[in-house]
Amino acid sequence: MSSNYEYVKEEATRLLARLKVLPPPVNLASICEKLDIGLARSPLGSRAAVLMNSPQMNSVLIMVNSDHRLCRQRFSIAHELGHYMLNHSCMAFSGGDGFMQFPEEEREANIFAAELLMPERYLLHCWAVNKLNTYDVSLIFNVSRQAATIAINHLYFIHDELLNKHRRNYWIATYLMDINI
Template structure:
C-alpha cells in the first residue's frame, strides 16, 4: 500500500489535522469536518447526485444524499472534505458530484479528491495495524473484514489493498 501524492503533498499542518481523527477505525468524519469548520448535512439530492460542497456563511456545508448506502455516504463526505482541502479556491458557488464523483470540474480534480478521500478513510498505518491484528483466517475474507471495520465498500478496500 502507498499513500497518494495528494496526501503526500498536503501541507503538514493539514495532514496533522486529519491524522488527529485517524487513530481508530472507522475514521470519525463528522469530527474531522467540524475540525475544519465544515458542517455535514444529510439531504435529499437530485437523482444521481451523491454530494456537494457549497459556501455557507464564512465556511462551507457538505450535503450528502441521505438515500445512498452508508458506505457511499462516508466516501462522499470524505470526497467533499478532500475538495475543501485541495480545491477550496475552485469551489466557487459550490461543487456537486454525481454518483461517479464527476462534477463540472475536470476529471483530474475529481480523481485527486477520490485519492485523498481514500487516504482519509483508510489511512495506511491503521489498515496495516488492523490487518496485522486481524484474526481472520481466510485471506480472501480480509477485504470484507477491513471494509466493515473502516465503514467503506469492499471494492474501495480492495483498491486500497492493491487487490
C-alpha cells in the same frame, strides 16, 4: 503514483494528525465540526454529495445524499473534504450527473478520501494481523467492499514486500501497531 498524489495522501495524513483522529473508523462528523464545516443529509437525486463553499459568507457545507448507503455517504463526505482541503473549485458535485470539469481534481479527492478513511499505516497493520481482506477492511473502516478492494489492491501494488512470504515476520514486526482493530 505521481508526486502530486503522494502530496494528496500526505494532506489527508496531516489532517488526521492535526485533528488527533483516533483509529478507525474515522468520525467524519467530528472532523467536519472541528473544521467548522456544516454537514447535512438530504435526497440529492443522482448526486452523491455537494460541497458548497462561500468565502463571502465564511461558510462551508457538505450535503450528502441521504438515499445512499451509509458507507457510500462516508466516502462522499471524505471526497468533498478532499476538495475543500486541497483548495479545489468552490462548488462541486460528486457522482451522477455531477459537475466534473476537472477530472484530475476528482482523482485527487478520491485519493484523499481513501487515505482519510483507510490510512495506509492502518491498512498495513491489518495486513500484519491477517485482516487485510475485503470483508474485514470494509467492516473495520466502515467503507464499501469496492473501496476496500481498491485500497487493498493499491497497497499490494505499492508495497510488493507484503507478497514476500520469506520475510513475512520482518514485515509483521515493522507494520504492527499498538492498537486493537
